[in-house]
Amino acid sequence: MSTQAATAPAALPQKTPLLQSRLGSFLAVVPLSIWVVNHLWDNLAAFYGGAAWQTAVTQYKHPYAQALTFLIVMLPLLFHTGWGLVRMFSFKPNNLAYPYYGNLKYIVQRVAGLGVLAFLGAHIWLAFLQPRLIHGQAEPFAAIAYEMHWHAPTIMVYLLGVLGTAYHLANGLQGFAMGWGLLATERSMRRFEPWSIVIFLVLLAMGWGAIFALYQAGGTEEVIRAREEIVRLRGDMH
Numbered sequence: 064m065s066t067q068a069a070t071a072p073a074a075l076p077q078k079t080p081l082l083q084s085r086l087g088s089f090l091a092v093v094p095l096s097i098w099v100v101n102h103l104w105d106n107l108a109a110f111y112g113g114a115a116w117q118t119a120v121t122q123y124k125h126p127y128a129q130a131l132t133f134l135i136v137m138l139p140l141l142f143h144t145g146w147g148l149v150r151m152f153s154f155k156p157n158n159l160a161y162p163y164y165g166n167l168k169y170i171v172q173r174v175a176g177l178g179v180l181a182f183l184g185a186h187i188w189l190a191f192l193q194p195r196l197i198h199g200q201a202e203p204f205a206a207i208a209y210e211m212h213w214h215a216p217t218i219m220v221y222l223l224g225v226l227g228t229a230y231h232l233a234n235g236l237q238g239f240a241m242g243w244g245l246l247a248t249e250r251s252m253r254r255f256e257p258w259s260i261v262i263f264l265v266l267l268a269m270g271w272g273a274i275f276a277l278y279q280a281g282g283t284e285e286v287i288r289a290r291e292e293i294v295r296l297r298g299d300m301h
Contacts, residue, residue, distance in 0.1 A: 085242060090139040090146075092239045096232055098136050103225075103269040109276035113204035113286070121201035133191075140183070147176055172234050175227040182224030198297060204280070205289035211274065212281025218274065225270030233263035 108119035123129045151173050194202040210217045237259045240246040246255055280286055 086142075086146075088235075088239045088242050090143050092236060094135055094139045095143065096236070099228060099232060100266070100269075103266065103273060106273035107269060107276065109204070109208070109273055109280060113208070113280065113289075116204045117201070137187075144180060151176070168234065172231060172238075175231040175234075178227040179224065179231050182220065182227065185220070186224065203289070203293055205286045206293055208277045208281035208286050209290040210281070211277040212279075212286075218278060221274050222271065225274065226267060229263050229266035229270060232266060233259050236262060 102120075105119040106116070108115040123132070190202050190207065194200060194206075211221065212218075237246070237252070237255060240255060241252065246252045
């Protein structure tokens with residue numbers, strides 16, 4: 064996660080209005096980053112069992128808190144997604160002409176962004192919207208823990224999704240600091256580089272730690288029986 068080579072720009076950008084660029088980066092970093100860190104932290108409650116996980120992840124103290132949280136996350140996410148796609152299609156990578164590490168970072172950041180978009184879309188639908196809209200309740204701990212343990216595609220998607228999210232956020236913080244003038248020199252960007260790596264590793268450890276806790280719980284007899292009961296009840300509803 065180093066800075067881009069000064070003699071080889073990572074892309075040939077079209078001019079973006081300063082206000083739009085800063086608003087896009089602000090919405091990416093402030094509400095979304097806070098939500099990602101908080102969500103990963105809450106999911107670590109899986110180490111303490113299903114009840115603790117559901118209290119931390121799926122329960123809200125106020126009836127309107129759930130809808131408010133959804134709006135706070137979704138509106139910036141939609142704006143940032145549109146802003147990011149416009150930027151992606153307005154830049155032309157030049158990795159073949161300039162095979163520098165900074166250019167590789169540029170490509171990985173964009174690829175990670177697309178992967179994270181697909182991951183978040185599936186995650187929000189399957190883990191948040193679908194259980195509430197179709198089954199009338201939040202996703203039970205037993206259901207997600209069972210899938211994480213016994214369904215290989217699920218755990219692979221989550222491992223890669225968290226990896227992409229951690230990289231995209233950590234690298235995006237560096238871009239945010241550059242865009243807002245907090246890192247104005249090549250020296251300051253290089254000094255920030257280790258912090259960017261630390262942030263990436265911490266986020267990755269939190270996410271993969273939560274996945275491990277869910278995977279571990281998914282193999283217990285208690286979760287297997289609870290999941291069978293969930294399947295039976297959902298079958299009865301149809």
